[in-house]
Amino acid sequence: MIEFMQSLEIWQILAIKIVFALMMIGAVMTMAGYSVLAERKVSALMQGRLGPNRTVLPIIGSVPIIGPFLQGLGIFQPLADGLKFLFKEEIVPGHVNKIYYYLAPIIALVPALTTMTVLPFGEFFTGAGETIPLMLADLDVGILFILAVSSLGVYGIVLAGWSSNSKYPFLGGIRSSAQMISYELAMGLSLLPIFLWVSKPGVEVSALSLVEIVNSQHQANWLLLVQPVSALIFLIALFAETNRLPFDMPESETDLVGGFHTEYGSFKFGIFFVAEYAHIVIGSAIFTIIFLGGWHFLPWMSDPWPANWVGTILGVGWFLTKTVGLIFFFIWIRWTLPRFRYDQVMDLGWTKLLPLALANLLFYIVLVTWLDQSAL
Amino acid sequence: MAKTVVLERKPLSLSERTYLPQIATGLKTTFSNMFKPKVTLQYPEEKPVIPQNYRGIPTLVKDPNGREKCVSCQLCEFVCPPKAIRITPGEVPEEDLDREHVEKAPQEFEINMLRCIYCGYCQEVCPEEAIFLQQEYSSSGYSREELINKKDKLYELGGVLPDKHYKWDKKKKAELEGNSH
Numbered sequence: 001m002i003e004f005m006q007s008l009e010i011w012q013i014l015a016i017k018i019v020f021a022l023m024m025i026g027a028v029m030t031m032a033g034y035s036v037l038a039e040r041k042v043s044a045l046m047q048g049r050l051g052p053n054r055t056v057l058p059i060i061g062s063v064p065i066i067g068p069f070l071q072g073l074g075i076f077q078p079l080a081d082g083l084k085f086l087f088k089e090e091i092v093p094g095h096v097n098k099i100y101y102y103l104a105p106i107i108a109l110v111p112a113l114t115t116m117t118v119l120p121f122g123e124f125f126t127g128a129g130e131t132i133p134l135m136l137a138d139l140d141v142g143i144l145f146i147l148a149v150s151s152l153g154v155y156g157i158v159l160a161g162w163s164s165n166s167k168y169p170f171l172g173g174i175r176s177s178a179q180m181i182s183y184e185l186a187m188g189l190s191l192l193p194i195f196l197w198v199s200k201p202g203v204e205v206s207a208l209s210l211v212e213i214v215n216s217q218h219q220a221n222w223l224l225l226v227q228p229v230s231a232l233i234f235l236i237a238l239f240a241e242t243n244r245l246p247f248d249m250p251e252s253e254t255d256l257v258g259g260f261h262t263e264y265g266s267f268k269f270g271i272f273f274v275a276e277y278a279h280i281v282i283g284s285a286i287f288t289i290i291f292l293g294g295w296h297f298l299p300w301m302s303d304p305w306p307a308n309w310v311g312t313i314l315g316v317g318w319f320l321t322k323t324v325g326l327i328f329f330f331i332w333i334r335w336t337l338p339r340f341r342y343d344q345v346m347d348l349g350w351t352k353l354l355p356l357a358l359a360n361l362l363f364y365i366v367l368v369t370w371l372d373q374s375a376l
Numbered sequence: 377m378a379k380t381v382v383l384e385r386k387p388l389s390l391s392e393r394t395y396l397p398q399i400a401t402g403l404k405t406t407f408s409n410m411f412k413p414k415v416t417l418q419y420p421e422e423k424p425v426i427p428q429n430y431r432g433i434p435t436l437v438k439d440p441n442g443r444e445k446c447v448s449c450q451l452c453e454f455v456c457p458p459k460a461i462r463i464t465p466g467e468v469p470e471e472d473l474d475r476e477h478v479e480k481a482p483q484e485f486e487i488n489m490l491r492c493i494y495c496g497y498c499q500e501v502c503p504e505e506a507i508f509l510q511q512e513y514s515s516s517g518y519s520r521e522e523l524i525n526k527k528d529k530l531y532e533l534g535g536v537l538p539d540k541h542y543k544w545d546k547k548k549k550a551e552l553e554g555n556s557h
Contacts, residue, residue, distance in 0.1 A: 046406045050416040336402045 021117070021136055028116050032277035033078035035327050039277075041074055042331045052077040085270030093164075093263050100163035105264070105271035108156025111149045112278035118142040119285055120211050122295045122316035125307040133211040134316065142210040143195075146286060147188060150241065153279060154180040157243075157250050157260045160272070164263040172259030175342055176250035179240055182349030183247075187237035189357035190230045193364035194223055194290060214294030222299045224291040229360045231291045233353055238287060240349070242279040245334040249345055284326035288319060292326075295319040431496045431509040434461075434487055435534030436527070442536065443474055443544070445506035448482040452498035452507055460491035461498060477547045485527040489515050508537065 008016075037052065044051030052074035061067040061076075070076070092101065120135040120142075139145050154176055161173020195208060198216045217223060224231045240247040251259035258264075261272050288294060295315035297303045305311035340348065391397050417424060426432070439445050448465040466483030468475050475481070498507045512533060517523045525533070 042410070045410040045414075048409065048412060048415045050414050050418070332403060332406060336406045337399065 088266035097163040104160035109275040111153040161260040172250040183237040183240035186353040190233035217293040246337040288322040426511040432513040436530040437534040437537040458491045
């Protein structure tokens with residue numbers, strides 16, 4: 001594969017990369033669209049309702065059995081939702097700061113889509129017995145890149161709150177930035193024990209690489225089982241980072257109307273909406289990679305699929321299954337827990353999660369040092 | 377006076393203070409709810425059960441002999457709070473043997489469904505039991521004119537209701553027996 005890539009002209013490599021990138025964007029955006037549907041459907045089921053089951057496409061819908069079945073699942077609903085946003089009247093309130101007002105949704109979406117460049121989602125087996133991870137860019141510091149870029153997403157929200165020139169978006173923006181600062185710390189600290197655990201003494205490969213983290217869980221413990229506290233803190237911080245209930249401070253529609261997007265409508269709101277769900281998809285994928293063994297089968301077991309293209313597809317499918325499961329968990333939590341009050345969110349972040357993450361880090365420093373010393 | 381007892385709150389245990397067991401219980405509840413029967417009524421295909429004495433669209437009814445019951449006394453027009461009813465009275469022709477003892481019948485009867493508030497006063501006030509608010513509740517149209525129900529529409533909606541009294545038959549019988557009013 002690498003020799004093959006080296007034999008290509010630079011423009012050919014560029015073209016291939018662009019095609020891959022577009023496929024990846026397509027996949028993530030589709031998943032984001034359908035997690036909106038999943039959100040509506042799951043919430044409906046949990047509340048004793050049926051959820052969207054009316055939208056239908058002319059030709060597919062008229063196929064017997066399959067058509068009504070897909071209609072009942074609401075498969076065509078995301079299409080209708082997206083088109084609705086496109087065709088709605090574009091309203092810009094007179095009191096907004098135009099440049100930043102238009103910039104904000106873009107800044108919210110771009111980090112969500114940028115993080116997926118370093119996201120591995122499977123492995124490809126060449127005939128020569130090599131395995132190449134499937135990802136757009138194999139960064140040695142993948143997780144650092146993700147942490148750095150994904151926290152840029154908050155700028156979109158803060159900008160939206162600020163440029164709207166109106167009190168509720170402003171409050172939403174403030175809450176969002178405060179929340180982001182509080183939980184970013186705990187999130188970073190909860191990941192440090194992972195790197196300590198994964199990196200072996202005297203090994204050249206960086207343990208910050210996501211592929212390395214996944215492969216360390218092959219035929220071994222999932223990191224969820226090794227470091228449950230890290231996983232818990234990371235998960236809570238992930239909820240806060242993706243602005244999901246019970247931490248959806250920037251939006252909190254009960255007290256802030258619509259929060260940061262109060263003044264937004266039509267497609268600009270649609271972009272915020274998609275960005276939120278893209279964050280959830282990416283966040284679930286990251287959690288799967290770090291704590292749930294990525295595309296590898298179950299803990300302590302070797303992958304049951306053969307080392308060829310079938311194995312690649314099954315591996316990617318298994319990875320997607322775990323990710324979708326986590327997306328379901330996100331939705332499930334949302335329709336179970338009520339929103340925290342703003343001060344409770346701050347309290348939880350600073351006085352509970354941060355000390356816990358520090359204690360967790362210290363514990364694993366001691367443990368890993370002891371293990372390494374006794375191994376030498 | 378009821379005696380108030382202040383209960384001592386037990387201090388929370390460590391597991392309770394993390395809230396995690398409670399969250400797990402909550403998750404269990406919502407998850408089990410997903411598989412319970414749904415309460416949604418798929419409206420246009422499934423209709424709700426209309427209870428007795430439901431006040432739907434006001435309609436005019438005929439008696440079991442197919443005769444028009446309304447005598448255009450205009451009491452309903454008078455009592456109607458939003459003034460939705462308008463009646464143009466007309467004569468019943470002499471040669472109509474079916475309705476010998478009735479002098480008047482509505483020439484035109486209009487109920488404006490854009491004004492109607494479904495209060496049921498018309499039904500209550502009607503001395504001939506000719507107007508009823510029945511079970512039909514959904515009316516729609518493309519123009520204002522379409523939503524003014526005319527006489528023929530009202531009779532079509534109303535149909536025939538069983539009549540306990542057969543007032544006109546009694547009246548005719550009384551006259552034949554020689555004691556008419």
